[in-house]
Amino acid sequence: MQGVVPKNIDGYPVVKELGRGVSGRVYQVRLPGRQRYAALKLFTGEIDPAWTTRFRREFGAVARCRHPGIVSVYGIGEHEGRPYILMEYVKGVPIDVAMRDSVRPMAPLPGDRQGSLASAVLQILDTLKYLHGRKITHRDI
Numbered sequence: 001m002q003g004v005v006p007k008n009i010d011g012y013p014v015v016k017e018l019g020r021g022v023s024g025r026v027y028q029v030r031l032p033g034r035q036r037y038a039a040l041k042l043f044t045g046e047i048d049p050a051w052t053t054r055f056r057r058e059f060g061a062v063a064r065c066r067h068p069g070i071v072s073v074y075g076i077g078e079h080e081g082r083p084y085i086l087m088e089y090v091k092g093v094p095i096d097v098a099m100r101d102s103v104r105p106m107a108p109l110p111g112d113r114q115g116s117l118a119s120a121v122l123q124i125l126d127t128l129k130y131l132h133g134r135k136i137t138h139r140d141i
Contacts (some may be wrong), residue, residue: 009079013032014028025042027039047083048081068123
């Protein structure tokens with residue numbers, strides 16, 4: 001699995017890898033029989049029964065969320081013994097890339113970028129407020 005982009009994950013043709021982190025990789029996949037795409041996060045880290053139980057419980061909670069700052073979750077599955085989440089694909093720039101390219105330590109943003117950064121931060125805070133109101137903690141924040 002290391003370094004190799006699969007051609008297909010559980011019947012979903014892989015278009016490209018979108019990103020990777022400590023716990024897994026995210027791929028853009030095509031929904032079979034459609035010209036629509038989804039994002040599929042395949043977990044590659046260490047997995048034990050307690051983790052799997054928590055994953056399924058948290059998936060259920062997030063799948064019920066409806067908020068503009070949260071992608072729709074279509075389902076979960078397993079590929080070669082590894083769990084995955086199938087979710088809405090949103091075209092754009094990942095927040096870490098956008099922030100890295102926009103924010104310089106200890107330097108103010110140019111005037112035309114200050115509003116967009118403040119707007120993004122307010123949207124993130126609104127989403128976290130929504131999640132916390134439902135007793136959900138985002139573990140990556």
